[in-house]
Amino acid sequence: xxxxGPDARSRLERAAMELxxxxxxxxxxxxxxxxxxxxxxxxxxxxxxxxxxxxxxGAGTLQELIVSAVMNAPASESPVQAVVTxxxxxxxxxxxxxxxxxxxxxxxxxNPELQARELxxxxxxxxxxxxxxxxxxxxxxxxxxxxxxxxxxxxxxxERWIAGTGEKDWSQLVHESxxxxxxxxxxx
Amino acid sequence: xxxxGPDARSRLERAAMELxxxxxxxxxxxxxxxxxxxxxxxxxxxxxxxxxxxxxxGAGTLQELIVSAVMNAPASESPVQAVVTxxxxxxxxxxxxxxxxxxxxxxxxxNPELQARELxxxxxxxxxxxxxxxxxxxxxxxxxxxxxxxxxxxxxxxERWIAGTGEKDWSQLVHESxxxxxxxxxxx
Numbered sequence: 041x042x043x044x045g046p047d048a049r050s051r052l053e054r055a056a057m058e059l060x061x062x063x064x065x066x067x068x069x070x071x072x073x074x075x076x077x078x079x080x081x082x083x084x085x086x087x088x089x090x091x092x093x094x095x096x097x098g099a100g101t102l103q104e105l106i107v108s109a110v111m112n113a114p115a116s117e118s119p120v121q122a123v124v125t126x127x128x129x130x131x132x133x134x135x136x137x138x139x140x141x142x143x144x145x146x147x148x149x150x151n152p153e154l155q156a157r158e159l160x161x162x163x164x165x166x167x168x169x170x171x172x173x174x175x176x177x178x179x180x181x182x183x184x185x186x187x188x189x190x191x192x193x194x195x196x197x198x199e200r201w202i203a204g205t206g207e208k209d210w211s212q213l214v215h216e217s218x219x220x221x222x223x224x225x226x227x228x
Numbered sequence: 229x230x231x232x233g234p235d236a237r238s239r240l241e242r243a244a245m246e247l248x249x250x251x252x253x254x255x256x257x258x259x260x261x262x263x264x265x266x267x268x269x270x271x272x273x274x275x276x277x278x279x280x281x282x283x284x285x286g287a288g289t290l291q292e293l294i295v296s297a298v299m300n301a302p303a304s305e306s307p308v309q310a311v312v313t314x315x316x317x318x319x320x321x322x323x324x325x326x327x328x329x330x331x332x333x334x335x336x337x338x339n340p341e342l343q344a345r346e347l348x349x350x351x352x353x354x355x356x357x358x359x360x361x362x363x364x365x366x367x368x369x370x371x372x373x374x375x376x377x378x379x380x381x382x383x384x385x386x387e388r389w390i391a392g393t394g395e396k397d398w399s400q401l402v403h404e405s406x407x408x409x410x411x412x413x414x415x416x
Contacts, residue, residue, distance in 0.1 A: 159351055227307065228308055
């Protein structure tokens with residue numbers, strides 16, 4: 041079952057994603073999610089603060105993975121290279137479960153409140169990466185710009201990965217997006 | 229009085245900004261805003277949908293200004309140049325009232341809900357600029373990346389403008405931010 045393991049948390053997550061897809065995030069209640077998973081609401085709240093958390097609980101882990109990879113990138117790497125090293129590591133996080141990532145993406149894009157939440161998470165990721173770069177000795181201004189570029193590359197690569205057929209892997213999409221961003225900025 | 233004119237809308241806006249600064253956005257009620265402005269709540273709701281709208285009513289105008297400048301930039305300008313042309317025009321919108329812009333900025337940064345709203349507005353701006361670029365014949369991928377770069381430049385320049393002493397004007401800060409973004413991306 042991969043990431044959809046038979047444990048309570050995974051069953052709840054799977055039930056929630058199915059119901060959000062079928063009926064919309066707004067319309068789905070915690071009672072319905074728990075019922076579909078064959079569990080109680082009490083069990084749901086032992087695993088998730090609320091029904092939104094089901095979709096965002098991974099964001100902290102993903103951010104830690106990326107920031108730690110940025111900070112541990114070889115000292116010889118430029119700020120942007122270190123950021124790309126961080127983004128490549130992120131691929132391992134969701135590349136194993138493309139269907140789950142695609143489902144989550146569709147749910148979030150159908151709801152403005154969830155989209156706003158996703159933007160906040162991406163902004164927090166950018167700020168954390170900028171901090172990580174500063175700890176590598178990168179001046180604040182360059183750290184901020186490299187981190188923001190990283191967020192742009194991440195979003196671009198992720199959208200392509202979601203829309204793609206699996207022909208190109210995450211790392212290729214990250215490099216391709218960075219390459220295009222560089223070309224766009226270098227023009228004129 | 230500049231942008232703080234004596235009309236009802238301006239008095240409400242001024243009263244709201246003062247109260248948000250003094251007591252925080254959350255703690256301020258529409259009744260208090262109206263009272264401070266010497267007007268009724270009914271008048272408030274004739275001008276603003278809610279107390280959040282006081283802070284964001286200008287976002288639509290600003291977006292229109294930027295997108296229209298992007299679309300009307302000389303055909304010879306590269307996507308990024310057209311975006312910069314758009315951002316330069318934006319300066320006219322807030323450069324005349326730096327105190328108001330600074331106050332608004334401080335209010336928004338003190339409240340996560342308002343920050344999320346600001347991020348949504350910036351994402352909408354990016355999407356609208358990307359659309360504008362596509363109407364200039366720029367392919368979708370390059371349009372998206374140029375627009376996202378524009379948002380990064382806008383945020384960077386705006387933060388510097390807010391923090392600055394007025395020594396550098398908006399246009400200089402936009403060019404300086406773009407120049408640094410290019411340098412960061414070109415490295416490595």
